[in-house]
Amino acid sequence: MSVVILSVLSAFLLSLTFSSHNFGIFAWVAFLPLFIALEKKSLLLSFAISYLCGVVFWSFTIYWLVHVTLLGTIILVLYLALYFGFFGFFLLTFNTQRPTFNLFFIPSAWVLLEYLRSYLFTGFPWAILGLSQYRNLPLIQFVDITGAWGVSFLIVLINVVFYLCLRRKLSARVVLSGVIILVACLIYGFYNLARHPVNHAGNKVKVSVIQGNIPQDLKWDPKAVNFILDSYSGLTSASAKDSPELIIWPEASVPGILGEDELIFEQVFSLAHTLDTDLLVGTVTHSRGSYYNSALFIERSGKGNEIYNKLHLVPFGEYVPLKKTFPFLQAFAVIGDIAPGREFTIFTKPANFSVLICFEDLFPELSRQFIRKGAKFLVNITNDAWYKEGSAPYQHFSASVFRAVENRVYLARAANTGISGFIDPAGRILQVVQNANHKKIFVNGFVTQDIYFPSGKSFYSSFGDLFVLFCLLFDICVIIFVLTKRIR
Numbered sequence: 001m002s003v004v005i006l007s008v009l010s011a012f013l014l015s016l017t018f019s020s021h022n023f024g025i026f027a028w029v030a031f032l033p034l035f036i037a038l039e040k041k042s043l044l045l046s047f048a049i050s051y052l053c054g055v056v057f058w059s060f061t062i063y064w065l066v067h068v069t070l071l072g073t074i075i076l077v078l079y080l081a082l083y084f085g086f087f088g089f090f091l092l093t094f095n096t097q098r099p100t101f102n103l104f105f106i107p108s109a110w111v112l113l114e115y116l117r118s119y120l121f122t123g124f125p126w127a128i129l130g131l132s133q134y135r136n137l138p139l140i141q142f143v144d145i146t147g148a149w150g151v152s153f154l155i156v157l158i159n160v161v162f163y164l165c166l167r168r169k170l171s172a173r174v175v176l177s178g179v180i181i182l183v184a185c186l187i188y189g190f191y192n193l194a195r196h197p198v199n200h201a202g203n204k205v206k207v208s209v210i211q212g213n214i215p216q217d218l219k220w221d222p223k224a225v226n227f228i229l230d231s232y233s234g235l236t237s238a239s240a241k242d243s244p245e246l247i248i249w250p251e252a253s254v255p256g257i258l259g260e261d262e263l264i265f266e267q268v269f270s271l272a273h274t275l276d277t278d279l280l281v282g283t284v285t286h287s288r289g290s291y292y293n294s295a296l297f298i299e300r301s302g303k304g305n306e307i308y309n310k311l312h313l314v315p316f317g318e319y320v321p322l323k324k325t326f327p328f329l330q331a332f333a334v335i336g337d338i339a340p341g342r343e344f345t346i347f348t349k350p351a352n353f354s355v356l357i358c359f360e361d362l363f364p365e366l367s368r369q370f371i372r373k374g375a376k377f378l379v380n381i382t383n384d385a386w387y388k389e390g391s392a393p394y395q396h397f398s399a400s401v402f403r404a405v406e407n408r409v410y411l412a413r414a415a416n417t418g419i420s421g422f423i424d425p426a427g428r429i430l431q432v433v434q435n436a437n438h439k440k441i442f443v444n445g446f447v448t449q450d451i452y453f454p455s456g457k458s459f460y461s462s463f464g465d466l467f468v469l470f471c472l473l474f475d476i477c478v479i480i481f482v483l484t485k486r487i488r
Contacts, residue, residue, distance in 0.1 A: 003045075006037035007053040015060035017132035020391040022398075024132045031159035032166065038088055050088025054081030061127050061395070064387040080124065083113045102164070103174055105478045107156035108471035111149045115468050118363070122315050125362045127395060129155055134398035137427050138189035140405055144458040146467035147364050148402045153471065154185060196408070196426040200452040205351045205377075207412050207451050208239035208247045211420040211433040213444035216385040219255065219416075225264065228255040233271055235446050240275040242448040245350040247275075250416040251282035251293070251358055251383040258296060258304075259286035265304070273302030278349055282357065282381045282414075285309070290339035295355040295381060297347050306348075309341025310357040312366060346374050351453065356380045356403070359396070361411075364465075367403040371461045376453040377409050383416040384441075393419050393441045401427045408458040410451040417442050422449040 013030035016023040037049050058077040065073040090109045110129070118125035130151030133139055142150055161178040212231050218224040236247055256264035272279040279298040284291055285307060293313070297306040347353050354370035361367065361380045370378065380400050384393045397419040404411040408425040418441035421432030433445040 003037040003041070003049050004052065006033040007049045008056050010034035010037075011053045011056035011060065014057050014129075017129075018061050018127050018391060018395050020394045022132070022135055022394065024134075024136060027129065027132045027155050028158050029162060031156065032163055034088075035091075035159070035163045036166075038091055041092065043089065043092055046088045046092040047085045050091075051081050051085035053088075054084025057081075057084065061391075064390040064392040067388050068386050076124070080117065083117050087113055100174060100177070101478055101481075103157060103160055103177060105475055106160050107153040108475045110156045111153050111468060111471045112475060114152055115149060115465070122312075123363065125364075125399075126359075128152060128399075131395075131398040131402060134401040134427065137193060138186050140402070140427055141189035141192040142185050143402055143406050144192070144408055144460050147406055147460055147465055149465065149468055149471070153467075154181065158182065193426050196424065198424065198428065198430075200450075202452055202455075203351075204450045204452045205246065206242070206244045206448060207422075208242060208244040208446050208448040209412055209414040209420045209422070209433070210235045210239065210247065210249050210253075210446045211415060211418055211444055212250060212253060213417050213442055214253075214385070216383075219252065219383075219385075225255045228253075229264070229267055231444065233267075235444065236271060236279070237275065239446040239448060240277055244277060244448050246278045246280060248379060248381065248412060248414040249279070249281040250414045250420070251381040252284060253381075253383075253416065254281050254283040254296075257284045257286050257291070258294070258307075269298055269302045269304055272298040272300055276300050280347070280355070280379065280381075282383075284338075291337065292341060293338050293357055294341075295357060295379075297349070299349065306345070308345035308347070308355050308357075309343070310338070310360065311341045311344070312360050312363055313338055313340050314359060344369050344373050346370070352376045353379055358382050359399075361396075361403050362399045364403065364406055364460075367407055368461050368464060371407045371409060371457060375409070377451050378403060378407070378411045380411060380413045381415075382413070385417040389442055393417070401429070406458065406460045407454075408461070409454050412449070412451065420445075421447055422451070425454065 010030055010033040013026045017027040017030065034050065034053050038046050041049065055077060058080045062073065062077065065076065087110060091106060114128055128148050130148040133151050140151055157178060161175065164174060210232060212235065214228055214231065232249060232253060239247055254264065254268055258265055268281060278300050281296050281298065283294055283296050285294040292309040294310065295308040296304050298304040345354065352374050354375035356366060356378060367378055382396065384396055393415065400411050400413050401423050404423040404425055405427040410425060411423045414420050419432055422430040424430055431447040431449055432440050433443065433447055434440045435443040
């Protein structure tokens with residue numbers, strides 16, 4: 001019973017780091033109960049204890065998904081918990097009883113499992129451990145080298161140091177290694193915060209983001225078309241008084257389909273022309289027999305001729321994997337068949353920028369490719385209204401912070417029900433849409449911000465996930481060493 005309590009305690013502490021209140025501090029000790037629970041356990045029991053931790057953690061963390069699909073949530077939780085189970089498996093199987101090896105092997109194993117989860121079966125990089133620190137600005141600056149994986153590594157490493165201290169299995173060398181790494185990360189962090197001040201100089205563009213706060217049950221209701229258009233038109237007209245060069249609407253904000261509902265889009269085109277402002281809107285488009293989740297750029301002249309079609313679709317939300325092989329999977333679809341885009345589109349007005357639609361901001365490689373292809377800033381348009389009020393918008397927003405820091409660019413975010421705002425290249429949250437009571441979700445409004453352009457590309461933008469490769473090589477070397485010792 002005690003191991004169950006310890007496993008659940010770890011899960012609870014980890015889940016608090018991804019709550020709407022973001023108790024990120026708990027991440028630095030959250031693994032201690034799990035490490036204790038795994039002491040002197042069999043291989044099967046080690047997997048089971050860790051798997052239980054994963055089930056509880058993911059149940060607390062993505063509980064909001066039940067608003068979309070209860071069965072799908074259960075299946076996803078049971079699948080995601082497997083990564084916790086395999087983490088326990090590696091801890092038991094390759095524990096060398098050498099503290100120095102454990103100090104780096106265990107964090108590396110965690111990073112590799114997170115990376116695998118982020119890309120296997122289309123990927124689910126939600127609640128990556130490092131994202132829990134999105135408000136800890138000095139600590140996250142080094143992600144412009146390692147990506148978010150580096151913060152995950154550091155958190156687990158510190159947990160290992162605390163555990164070794166608790167069990168008196170550490171040497172001065174181990175403590176010194178942990179302290180040096182942590183201090184080096186903080187020094188680098190404070191240096192970069194000073195190097196990327198709030199007040200910039202250089203080329204810039206003024207941008208407004210709109211938060212319409214349209215209830216999900218109204219978004220595709222034909223009777224609500226005028227209400228939705230009036231809501232966005234009013235907010236857009238109000239934001240135009242700030243003289244922005246670009247106004248951004250959220251994902252699927254236009255209550256119609258481009259290519260089918262001409263009258264609706266005539267009103268949107270006319271609005272851009274009347275306000276004499278470039279407009280970027282989220283919409284569903286129909287082209288060559290396929291539907292796309294798209295971002296449509298409308299010039300101030302009232303012409304819409306540039307489109308980005310979402311590249312990375314949500315399985316069972318926008319398409320059904322293997323539906324020809326397993327037709328019954330169609331029953332789990334939330335929206336229907338959306339086709340994936342093929343191009344990393346760079347919009348060129350009023351400056352080079354690219355759009356991440358919905359959860360595309362969770363995938364660091366997408367952002368990186370856009371920057372490598374010439375984008376000077378990033379835009380995320382999304383609709384998290386599906387998940388009601390809860391922690392989902394905050395968990396999603398944390399990913400946008402990391403994409404800005406990794407690539408050292410500004411990121412503008414327009415979310416239907418929040419969180420909408422601006423993030424600078426150091427991860428500072430410059431502005432968000434909020435009401436008088438500072439409520440950020442399920443309120444409407446707009447904010448306007450100057451966006452400055454980067455002077456160059458970050459290490460991470462240029463070279464990608466080299467840190468993950470180093471983790472893989474290190475763990476392979478440790479595994480070979482352990483197996484060789486056992487054979488002897």
